[in-house]
Amino acid sequence: MTNDPPPADVDGYASRVLDVVDAIPPGRVMSYGDIAEYLGEGGPRQVGRVMALWGGGVAWWRVIHSDGTPAQGHERRALERYRDEKTPMRSVRDPVRVDMRRARWPD
DNA sequence: GCAATGACTGGTA
């Protein structure tokens, strides 16, 4: 087989981050810092870097800031997903922000 | 080796 080079040929750390993101169930979210803490290594900046480079292969919209705002530069795209996944939003007051109190995962 | 940058976070005003 022509060992086709999948985007999974990234660093082990990136693979772990992508694996955690892929484990987030629909309707739930995790913050960059949560993922870093969940893995026990790196930091929110590193998770953000991984998402910026290889996040296109996972549910990147389920990875947001600690305050409930989606990834910078992809807010509109994320909103469409949240509406489709029925992610708990603060809605009405702040339609661009996720209700972390309910959507945060694991919980 | 140092400075700047980035899909970040928490605290204070």
Add this chain to the structure above:
DNA sequence: TTACCAGCCATTG
């Protein structure tokens, strides 16, 4: 609520 700041860690010039 927004704004500013210091801390955080890896990559890049």
